[in-house]
Amino acid sequence: MSTTAPKGFSAAGVAAGLKSSGDPDVAVVVNHGPDDAAAAVFTTNRFPAAPVLWSRQVLDDGRARAVVLNSGGANACTGPEGFADTHATAEHAATQLGQAGRELGAIDVAVASTGLIGMRLPMEKLTAGVTDAVKALSEDGGPDAARAIMTTDSVPKTTVQEREGWSVGGMAKGAGMLAPSLATMLVVLTTDAVVDPAVLSTALKQATSVSFERVDSDGCLSTNDTVLVMASGASGITPSAEEFTEALTAAATDLAMQLLADAEGSTKDIAITVRNAAGVADALTAGRACARNNLLKTALFGNDPNWGRVLAAIGTTDAAFEADQVDVTINGVTVCRGGAIGDPREGVDLTGRAITIDVDLKAGTDEATIWTNDLSITYVHENSAYST
Amino acid sequence: MSTTAPKGFSAAGVAAGLKSSGDPDVAVVVNHGPDDAAAAVFTTNRFPAAPVLWSRQVLDDGRARAVVLNSGGANACTGPEGFADTHATAEHAATQLGQAGRELGAIDVAVASTGLIGMRLPMEKLTAGVTDAVKALSEDGGPDAARAIMTTDSVPKTTVQEREGWSVGGMAKGAGMLAPSLATMLVVLTTDAVVDPAVLSTALKQATSVSFERVDSDGCLSTNDTVLVMASGASGITPSAEEFTEALTAAATDLAMQLLADAEGSTKDIAITVRNAAGVADALTAGRACARNNLLKTALFGNDPNWGRVLAAIGTTDAAFEADQVDVTINGVTVCRGGAIGDPREGVDLTGRAITIDVDLKAGTDEATIWTNDLSITYVHENSAYST
Numbered sequence: 082m083s084t085t086a087p088k089g090f091s092a093a094g095v096a097a098g099l100k101s102s103g104d105p106d107v108a109v110v111v112n113h114g115p116d117d118a119a120a121a122v123f124t125t126n127r128f129p130a131a132p133v134l135w136s137r138q139v140l141d142d143g144r145a146r147a148v149v150l151n152s153g154g155a156n157a158c159t160g161p162e163g164f165a166d167t168h169a170t171a172e173h174a175a176t177q178l179g180q181a182g183r184e185l186g187a188i189d190v191a192v193a194s195t196g197l198i199g200m201r202l203p204m205e206k207l208t209a210g211v212t213d214a215v216k217a218l219s220e221d222g223g224p225d226a227a228r229a230i231m232t233t234d235s236v237p238k239t240t241v242q243e244r245e246g247w248s249v250g251g252m253a254k255g256a257g258m259l260a261p262s263l264a265t266m267l268v269v270l271t272t273d274a275v276v277d278p279a280v281l282s283t284a285l286k287q288a289t290s291v292s293f294e295r296v297d298s299d300g301c302l303s304t305n306d307t308v309l310v311m312a313s314g315a316s317g318i319t320p321s322a323e324e325f326t327e328a329l330t331a332a333a334t335d336l337a338m339q340l341l342a343d344a345e346g347s348t349k350d351i352a353i354t355v356r357n358a359a360g361v362a363d364a365l366t367a368g369r370a371c372a373r374n375n376l377l378k379t380a381l382f383g384n385d386p387n388w389g390r391v392l393a394a395i396g397t398t399d400a401a402f403e404a405d406q407v408d409v410t411i412n413g414v415t416v417c418r419g420g421a422i423g424d425p426r427e428g429v430d431l432t433g434r435a436i437t438i439d440v441d442l443k444a445g446t447d448e449a450t451i452w453t454n455d456l457s458i459t460y461v462h463e464n465s466a467y468s469t
Numbered sequence: 470m471s472t473t474a475p476k477g478f479s480a481a482g483v484a485a486g487l488k489s490s491g492d493p494d495v496a497v498v499v500n501h502g503p504d505d506a507a508a509a510v511f512t513t514n515r516f517p518a519a520p521v522l523w524s525r526q527v528l529d530d531g532r533a534r535a536v537v538l539n540s541g542g543a544n545a546c547t548g549p550e551g552f553a554d555t556h557a558t559a560e561h562a563a564t565q566l567g568q569a570g571r572e573l574g575a576i577d578v579a580v581a582s583t584g585l586i587g588m589r590l591p592m593e594k595l596t597a598g599v600t601d602a603v604k605a606l607s608e609d610g611g612p613d614a615a616r617a618i619m620t621t622d623s624v625p626k627t628t629v630q631e632r633e634g635w636s637v638g639g640m641a642k643g644a645g646m647l648a649p650s651l652a653t654m655l656v657v658l659t660t661d662a663v664v665d666p667a668v669l670s671t672a673l674k675q676a677t678s679v680s681f682e683r684v685d686s687d688g689c690l691s692t693n694d695t696v697l698v699m700a701s702g703a704s705g706i707t708p709s710a711e712e713f714t715e716a717l718t719a720a721a722t723d724l725a726m727q728l729l730a731d732a733e734g735s736t737k738d739i740a741i742t743v744r745n746a747a748g749v750a751d752a753l754t755a756g757r758a759c760a761r762n763n764l765l766k767t768a769l770f771g772n773d774p775n776w777g778r779v780l781a782a783i784g785t786t787d788a789a790f791e792a793d794q795v796d797v798t799i800n801g802v803t804v805c806r807g808g809a810i811g812d813p814r815e816g817v818d819l820t821g822r823a824i825t826i827d828v829d830l831k832a833g834t835d836e837a838t839i840w841t842n843d844l845s846i847t848y849v850h851e852n853s854a855y856s857t
Contacts, residue, residue, distance in 0.1 A: 126784035162810030198777025267565035302785045383853030389586025397690045421548030461846050465771030
């Protein structure tokens with residue numbers, strides 16, 4: 082049920098003609114309250130798309146009533162005209178929702194877009210689509226909304242985490258371009274728990290830091306990444322901050338793993354765990370260096386347990402370790418011991434989709450896991466053949 | 470004539486059976502003097518291969534008499550045993566060269582290796598190869614040596630820079646894995662100019678900083694990168710430091726461009742120039758971010774002038790710029806102006822091999838160019854199908 086699983090939300094997804102395929106491309110998710118607490122995490126790219134600039138303003142007071150999302154165009158690098166387009170979209174949505182009996186202004190409506198950078202959106206089609214979506218709003222509309230935000234995704238991504246009388250729901254789009262801080266990825270999370278805006282913001286930061294921010298598919302950071310959470314309070318139940326953070330993290334992690342599994346052209350899901358690091362930052366640095374090493378990623382695509390490329394990647398970082406201390410274990414076989422030859426690489430079975438790489442730095446007690454994909458021929462094909 | 474173009478050098482390349490193909494795989498270059506000044510720049514990877522550890526010691530006093538190079542095995546991540554193998558190689562070469570009438574010790578012989586990481590070298594074959602190579606030493610042996618250090622290179626890379634009565638010669642191997650600080654790349658430069666070791670070292674650092682270090686093919690930094698220069702003084706001519714640095718830089722740049730043109734599986738040579746940066750460091754940071762962006766590189770492979778991916782790449786850096794000021798020009802068409810839509814992308818012709826991307830940061834007066842390649846299907850195929 083996606084974003085409409087928690088009480089107090091309606092959603093819709095319609096085809097507005099932004100995608101040449103005719104597939105659904107405009108989604109609306111509305112919070113009917115009684116609360117309107119909201120929080121968001123946005124891309125740290127220094128060329129934030131117009132909808133990111135807009136939605137930052139919307140979320141500034143910790144409140145939002147609705148979000149409009151579109152695929153078929155990112156509205157990024159489109160200048161002041163692009164920003165005006167986003168503003169107009171929010172304005173139009175607010176008007177339409179107002180006519181549907183919900184009192185609100187443009188500043189209550191977040192916007193998120195995904196698709197090709199550097200192209201204006203066809204505003205006539207988009208506003209018509211928003212009108213249609215508002216008319217189609219339904220308490221069962223979550224799955225339709227999840228489908229309308231897909232780009233090169235092969236499947237919609239949704240989650241529901243049920244707790245005692247309250248729940249967290251969510252949807253995500255993203256396939257490839259999963260990145261350092263966030264992915265080219267739009268995520269909407271909803272909850273009917275009663276959650277204070279400050280708690281919501283802290284919980285969201287915590288949830289994304291261990292989920293979306295640890296998925297690094299190709300090291301590219303998009304201009305449009307947005308993770309939005311809205312709390313309706315419709316369950317009347319106020320979980321503790323810990324309880325809520327746990328549920329939100331579970332929802333975010335579930336969606337992050339679905340994004341990883343659907344990354345463009347990937348044939349492997351790779352979990353790189355760096356253990357015994359001098360700090361979590363060191364573990365993350367070393368893990369990311371592996372996740373972004375094209376030579377390692379192509380080797381894994383070719384079922385080659387090339388541990389030398391793991392060391393070469395880690396060797397470019399400033400993480401604390403001694404070169405003659407590091408162990409590397411791939412799918413359970415310790416192929417590198419003390420920075421040198423370990424057990425025979427022939428013992429490593431890489432034929433399955435799941436690969437685990439464990440790096441033991443022997444420099445401390447902290448650890449972290451980064452998830453990534455292999456670099457496949459299909460990745461290159463998909464990203465060269467289509468403008469995204 | 471490669472490394473034997475300058476007077477005072479002999480070289481050879483032989484097949485020792487390290488490569489299963491039976492192609493030449495052991496090279497020796499000898500400096501017959503009268504001088505023995507030498508300098509080197511090595512990988513900054515924190516897992517330096519055994520020959521790098523050894524050759525650092527050899528070069529410590531600014532002198533070297535000979536270098537032994539092998540393809541067919543990197544001798545990296547091989548522990549103390551691998552270091553002993555390198556030492557034994559230098560010792561054996563010194564003995565063989567001594568029997569050939571040249572008085573020298575192991576500490577006068579640098580070693581460089583390239584090939585698969587994490588495998589011991591077959592020392593019996595290697596030492597027999599060194600014996601053969603010393604016997605085959607010739608003043609015309611430069612081209613043979615250049616062929617013997619090839620791995621996935623499709624052509625040997627050599628250069629000669631003639632000046633007034635003296636010259637600089639050189640050879641290089643490397644194809645793909647061209648990287649941040651250096652490439653997986655072995656380079657030997659020779660000169661018959663009279664050059665003080667201190668001048669030689671400074672000139673080499675300067676030459677590599679604007680040549681090999683600005684070629685960033687896939688962002689991966691190898692364990693074995695070595696650039697070695699030896700000066701015989703056989704011309705009797707002492708150029709000024711400026712004159713010598715210019716010639717050495719010309720030789721290094723010529724080789725770097727040959728490496729770029731032969732990068733594994735590439736179909737494009739891409740020059741990314743960042744102009745009007747607040748400093749050279751900013752220009753390099755922004756240029757490298759583009760050179761390492763897989764989405765941009767796959768787009769260029771597909772002849773797609775996807776300037777949004779240029780901005781998205783630059784947007785991840787801390788270079789000084791205002792997002793609404795940046796211009797991007799691809800092959801002469803300013804497709805992005807002020808961080809937004811510029812001239813129509815349809816006007817960009819990307820069908821040729823050469824691509825120029827000019828980024829104007831409008832934040833200062835410095836500039837730098839980074840060279841890279843596209844990310845092609847062949848790149849993935851080559852790097853997944855073969856262990857290197």
